[in-house]
Amino acid sequence: xxxxxxxxxxxxxxxxxxxxxxxxxxxxxxxxxxxxxxxxxxxxxxxxxxxxxxxxxxxxxxxxxxxxxxxxxxxxxxxxxxxxxxxxxxxxxxxxxxxxxxxxxxxxxxxxxxxxxxxxxxxxxxxxxxxxxxxxxxxxxxxxxxxxxxxxxxxxxxxxxxxxxxxxxxxxxxxxxxxxxxxxxxxxxxxxxxxxxxxxxxxxxxxxxxxxxxxxxxxxxxxxxxxxxxxxxxxxxxxxxxxxxxxxxxxxxxxxxxxxxxxxxxxxxxxxxxxxxxxxxxxxxxxxxxxxxxxxxxxxxxxxxxxxxx
Amino acid sequence: xxxxxxxxxxxxxxxxxxxxxxxxxxxxxxxxxxxxxxxxxxxxxxxxxxxxxxxxxxxxxxxxxxxxxxxxxxxxxxxxxxxxxxxxxxxxxxxxxxxxxxxxxxxxxxxxxxxxxxxxxxxxxxxxxxxxxxxxxxxxxxxxxxxxxxxxxxxxxxxxxxxxxxxxxxxxxxxxxxxxxxxxxxxxxxxxxxxxxxxxxxxxxxxxxxxxxxxxxxxxxxxxxxxxxxxxxxxxxxxxxxxxxxxxxxxxxxxxxxxxxxxxxxxxxxxxxxxxxxxxxxxxxxxxxxxxxxxxxxxxxxxxxxxxxxxxxxxxxxxxxx
Numbered sequence: 002x003x004x005x006x007x008x009x010x011x012x013x014x015x016x017x018x019x020x021x022x023x024x025x026x027x028x029x030x031x032x033x034x035x036x037x038x039x040x041x042x043x044x045x046x047x048x049x050x051x052x053x054x055x056x057x058x059x060x061x062x063x064x065x066x067x068x069x070x071x072x073x074x075x076x077x078x079x080x081x082x083x084x085x086x087x088x089x090x091x092x093x094x095x096x097x098x099x100x101x102x103x104x105x106x107x108x109x110x111x112x113x114x115x116x117x118x119x120x121x122x123x124x125x126x127x128x129x130x131x132x133x134x135x136x137x138x139x140x141x142x143x144x145x146x147x148x149x150x151x152x153x154x155x156x157x158x159x160x161x162x163x164x165x166x167x168x169x170x171x172x173x174x175x176x177x178x179x180x181x182x183x184x185x186x187x188x189x190x191x192x193x194x195x196x197x198x199x200x201x202x203x204x205x206x207x208x209x210x211x212x213x214x215x216x217x218x219x220x221x222x223x224x225x226x227x228x229x230x231x232x233x234x235x236x237x238x239x240x241x242x243x244x245x246x247x248x249x250x251x252x253x254x255x256x257x258x259x260x261x262x263x264x265x266x267x268x269x270x271x272x273x274x275x276x277x278x279x280x281x282x283x284x285x286x287x288x289x290x291x292x293x294x295x296x297x298x299x300x301x302x303x304x305x306x307x308x309x310x311x
Numbered sequence: 312x313x314x315x316x317x318x319x320x321x322x323x324x325x326x327x328x329x330x331x332x333x334x335x336x337x338x339x340x341x342x343x344x345x346x347x348x349x350x351x352x353x354x355x356x357x358x359x360x361x362x363x364x365x366x367x368x369x370x371x372x373x374x375x376x377x378x379x380x381x382x383x384x385x386x387x388x389x390x391x392x393x394x395x396x397x398x399x400x401x402x403x404x405x406x407x408x409x410x411x412x413x414x415x416x417x418x419x420x421x422x423x424x425x426x427x428x429x430x431x432x433x434x435x436x437x438x439x440x441x442x443x444x445x446x447x448x449x450x451x452x453x454x455x456x457x458x459x460x461x462x463x464x465x466x467x468x469x470x471x472x473x474x475x476x477x478x479x480x481x482x483x484x485x486x487x488x489x490x491x492x493x494x495x496x497x498x499x500x501x502x503x504x505x506x507x508x509x510x511x512x513x514x515x516x517x518x519x520x521x522x523x524x525x526x527x528x529x530x531x532x533x534x535x536x537x538x539x540x541x542x543x544x545x546x547x548x549x550x551x552x553x554x555x556x557x558x559x560x561x562x563x564x565x566x567x568x569x570x571x572x573x574x575x576x577x578x579x580x581x582x583x584x585x586x587x588x589x590x591x592x593x594x595x596x597x598x599x600x601x602x603x604x605x606x607x608x609x610x611x612x613x614x615x616x617x618x619x620x621x622x623x624x625x626x627x628x629x630x631x632x633x
Contacts, residue, residue, distance in 0.1 A: 013525045017518045024514075111354070111385060120356040121539055123546070123562055218513055219543040220562075222536065223354040223385050227512045259518060265505045266522040272478060272506070279508030 008140055010267075014259045015144040022248075022255030023155045024049070024214040024226075028233035029240070029247040030162055031077075031206025036237055037166060038199040039179040039192075039302040040088050043099025046230025047106020048080045048204055049211035054110040056212025057221035058117060060124040069124075070151065070212050077208015078201055080106070085200035089193055092306035103230070111223045118221070126219040127151050151213055158206075162244040175199055179300030182307045192307045207233075232286075239290045241297030253289065257282040345583060346379040347371070348399035351410040352387045352510065357536040359556040360481075364410045364433070366557075367575035376583055386411075387511065393417035400425040406586055408433070412480040418444065422592075429591040431582060433575075434481040436595050443591035445582050447575070450599045451481050451534075451555060452488025454571030457607055457626045458553040459492020461568065462530040463500050464619045465551055472523030474516050474533030474541040475506040485534045485555050485571075496622070503528070513540035520544040542567070560610040569609045569623075577604050601631045 028045050035042050042048075056073030060066050080102065087098045130153070132146040166172040177185035178195040186192055207230065214229070215221050232254065240246025261278045264270045270278045347368050351361040361384055368380045381399065386392035392414050399407045400421065408431045409418050415432060419439045422430050426443055433447040462471045471493045475486045490502045503526060505519040517540030520531055524544065532553040533541045539562060545552045546563035554562075554570035578596035585594070598604020607623060609615060 009525075013522060017521060021514060021518060115354070115356070120362075121358055121562065123543060126543070126547070214514065218517055218540050219546075220513065220539045222357060222513065222539060224387070224511060225513055227509065227514070229514075258515065259522075262505060262507070262515065262519050262522050265507075266472070266503050266519070266526050268503060275478060275506050276508055 010263055012140050012143050014256065014263050016148075017259035017262065018252060018255035019145070019148065019152060020217065020255070021258050022251040023152050023217075024210040024229055025233050025236060025254060026248055026251040027155055027158070027210035027213060028207045028230055029236040029251060030158060030244060031203035031210070032234055032237050033162070033240070033242055033244060033247055034166075034175065034199040034206075035196075035203040036303055037179045037242055037300055038175045038196045039182060039300055039305060039307070040085075040196050040200060041095045041099065041304045042084050042088070042102070042200065042203060043096055043231075043234065044080070044084060044102025044106065045099075045203075045207045045233055046226055046228060047103035047110075048077050048084075048207040049214070049226045049230045049233075050106040050110040050224070051080060052077045052208030052211030053215035053225050054113055054211075054221055055208070057124060057215040058113070060216055061118065061122060064125060066125055066127050066216050069216050070209065073212020073215075074205045074209045077211070078205040080208065081201045081204015082197075084204060085197045088306070089196045089200065092308070095304045095306075107224065110225075114221060114223065121220050121222050123219050124216065126217055151217075155213070156248070159244045159248045166244065171195075171198075176300075178307075179302050182302050182305075186307070186309055196307070235286065235290065238299070239286060239293055241293055242300065243297075246293075246297075250286065250289070254282050254286050257285050345377045345406075345587065346381070346404045347377050347406045347408065347583075348381040348395075348404040349383070349408045349410055350386055350392050350395045350399070350414065351382070351384045352392070352413065353384065353536040355382055355384045357539075357557075358554075358559055358562065359534070359536040359538065361410060361536070362557045363573035364408065364575050364579075367573075367579050368408075370576045371579055371583065376580060389413050389417060393421065396430075397421050397424075400428045400430075403428075405429060406431060406582065427591075429582070429586045431592075438593055438595065442593050445585075445592045445594055445596065447578055447582075447596040447598070449481055449484075449573050450597055450605065451485040451571065451573075452491070453600050453630050454555060454605050454607060455485045455488025455490075455532075456492035456495070456630065457623050458532065458555075458569060458571060459489040459494075460496040460626050461492075461615075461619050461623050462489070462532065462551070462553055463493040463496035464622055465568065465616075466497070466500065466530045468527050468529045469497060469499060470501045470503070470523075470527035471530045471532070472520070472526070472528030473502065473504045474519045474523065474531065474538055475504055476510040476535035476537060477508055478506045482534045489532050489553070492626070501527070507537070509537060510535045511537055513537050516540040517544050520550075521548075524548050524550055558608045560608075560612070564610060564612045566613070567610045568613050568615060569607050572606050572608045573598060574604050574606055577602055599630075600627050 052073040055076040056069040059072035060069035127149040135146040136142040236250040239250035353361045355365045383395040431445040435446045438444045507515045516537040520541035530551045542562045558570045560567045
């Protein structure tokens with residue numbers, strides 16, 4: 002048991018937690034934009050899958066991981082546009098249409114993989130990037146400053162998004178579209194444009210999240226995300242629809258996963274409790290969600306299509 | 312407008328389902344009179360569990376023993392697999408292979424409804440007492456033992472790690488065999504096993520491998536389709552890898568030493584012949600070194616020391632004689 006409480010274990014777990022958290026963080030951040038504006042997109046996982054394949058395929062063909070990331074983002078953007086058309090213009094039932102997008106992404110990503118690639122072929126991954134000086138701090142450096150550029154940018158997106166949502170006119174319009182769309186409309190805010198914008202942002206971030214996952218792993222296979230998109234949606238609620246909150250949620254989920262893995266490696270967790278331990282991330286997140294949900298509420302216009310005059 | 316919306320959403324969902332179906336099935340009609348269908352939980356080209364049975368079936372087709380091989384892969388949801396199994400039986404396929412230990416319950420319900428259809432369930436040793444169900448399994452612990460011996464011989468740190476999915480069936484058999492092999496060669500070795508409790512979470516498998524390496528492992532192995540993540544980490548860290556179920560050399564030619572490859576075609580051929588002769592089930596098959604159903608395929612690009620190779624060869628001969 003004393004093996005658990007060592008600096009080495011802590012360093013390993015935190016590093017792993019950060020890597021596991023980043024795809025969730027990006028996808029959840031994108032979904033936060035959407036939900037704050039009143040649009041629920043349950044198709045996040047499908048967008049992540051197509052983003053993952055696109056990113057993977059682009060790297061496979063070009064050898065350039067950054068082109069892969071861009072490709073993933075563009076595909077996500079396109080799917081975000083589709084989501085916007087369906088939810089905002091066509092005013093479809095958002096829950097159902099989101100599931101449709103998920104199924105589309107699941108099937109299409111696998112179809113494309115089977116037809117264009119076939120057997121899993123490894124690709125290059127993101128090059129490591131140690132932050133000068135900070136990376137040399139004992140233990141802290143290894144935990145936080147010896148990752149790659151994508152991880153740093155993902156975490157930088159949190160305060161950036163918090164600023165956008167809370168301190169800019171655009172952010173105010175997003176919040177207004179999600180809380181009081183009728184009032185915002187009378188004041189000249191185009192609810193349609195705002196929701197389109199948030200769906201594009203959400204799609205782009207979800208696609209990028211998938212691309213980050215595939216390129217970080219250096220491989221693609223069927224259902225690579227393993228439902229991460231749905232966890233990302235849950236994290237939006239966990240985080241109280243706030244970027245910092247969802248970051249903490251993603252880190253908690255990643256941390257518990259990483260800790261369970263480490264405890265299994267150290268054989269601290271008995272084999273017969275392994276299944277129970279595997280549920281720990283979900284259980285802890287649900288418990289935390291139940292606690293947090295009392296303090297925050299969803300945007301009042303969430304899932305409600307907007308029609309002027311109604 | 313609302314009706315149009317509903318129609319568009321339905322169209323999108325249908326397109327998605329068609330896309331999924333197109334990615335799954337591989338119907339090929341042809342001449343001849345024996346058709347095989349395979350229902351499996353992961354992709355046909357997963358370089359692991361599902362690919363092994365698909366490759367075997369295609370060998371039989373190439374040899375002219377069967378006329379058609381239909382595949383529904385990616386059916387990790389058991390209910391979906393049950394639908395596929397029943398559909399194939401309804402469509403008159405001669406042999407329907409349920410390639411997943413999780414499909415047993417469904418097969419037990421479906422098989423009695425189609426007494427003229429032969430079913431095969433793997434990996435399993437259970438036929439439910441039904442005359443139209445075969446079962447098959449791999450003695451994967453055999454190859455695990457051989458590769459565990461090699462792993463221990465190659466390890467300089469004395470720590471050999473294993474990434475496993477769920478501790479059940481073929482996976483458990485392989486992991487136990489591999490661990491036993493390591494300890495045979497080096498009783499003082501540390502062999503941490505990390506079951507991630509998922510067959511499909513590639514990211515988790517990747518982090519499990521990272522954890523094992525962080526705890527000193529300089530040789531790794533693992534089983535099931537999610538190990539592609541673990542192999543990637545092994546490649547990045549320069550840690551040796553032993554694979555199973557299919558030849559995994561292509562994933563990381565620099566560090567894959569060898570793979571235990573399942574060759575189901577031998578027992579599949581027996582099943583086909585039995586079915587053609589009117590015997591639809593009631594037997595258990597097992598692939599082993601002795602019947603050439605298990606083969607250790609070495610990576611020619613890895614310079615395996617001859618003494619280590621000899622250890623493996625000796626172990627195989629010993630197992631065959633047991």
